[in-house]
Amino acid sequence: MGRSPCCSKEGLNRGAWTAMEDRVLTEYIKTHGEGKWRNLPKRAGLKRCGKSCRLRWLNYLRPDIKRGNITRDEEELIIRLHKLLGNRWSLIAGRLPGRTDNEIKNYWNTNIGKKFQVAGDHPKRRPSSTDPSQPREINPNPFMESSSSVVRTKATRCTKVVVTTGPQEHDQSHAKLQPSSTPDDPVDFSNPISEEDTNYLPNFIMDFETDGNILSDFLDMDFSQLFCLQNEADNSINTSDHKGFVSEDKLRGSDSQSLDPYFESGLEWLCD
DNA sequence: AAGGTGAGCAACCGCAGCGTA
């Protein structure tokens, strides 16, 4: 029983790659392109498993790999994205040009994760203030501040980013969007937040593909409109137990069949 | 100088998702 191994282990090299192997792999991919990893080793004349070749290429040999230490800005972005996405390193890496999921994972495990542990604020741990008897504090910026705001959608790809600027508003409804921050004009995270902006932490919302659909496509709007809807929600949601970005009815007004799993969780994925 | 220890990072492993026959 069990899966057959991805390749026969017999006669294959393991461990660190030699310069020669690197050269062979690089030349082969330059000529034939990526993909067909299973057959690649045989065709390229490498005594390696296809998975190993893929990993070596993606994590080390790819020409667009950025070398050097993770910058402060990158670290800040990693922390924020991790709050939002959890341990989905490939998604996080997708927002950091030239960085690989493996690199970010390693960096997190050896640097950032340690910092959180030292601070007694492990990111995976829910805050202690989840006592149900206590009134639930509404996080003014669930995407930025809460350590429990990991979005558990089945997101596969980040497609759009909307960023708001200005001093951190505790009343989300007052957040203003930059005119240029439209879905057609996505923010370039290759130039992340500057040092001097740390007092003006931007709020950002991402639009993820979920099961092949774009969340904002369900809503037939861009995410900036969430803020407009928030105003409506603030005015009309008093009858509801929870307060979110958007009222459930409002969302249900759109084609929402694939959103049902999210509604089932009481929209917690979005507003908490 | 030699051995021990810990950090950092590259590579491996197993599983899940997806496409296809």
Next chain:
DNA sequence: ATACGCTGCGGTTGCTCACCT
């Protein structure tokens, strides 16, 4: 509907090197 193959992802392992005693 199902089995199978391929690919991608995240967790884990183990090697290397720097630092300490």
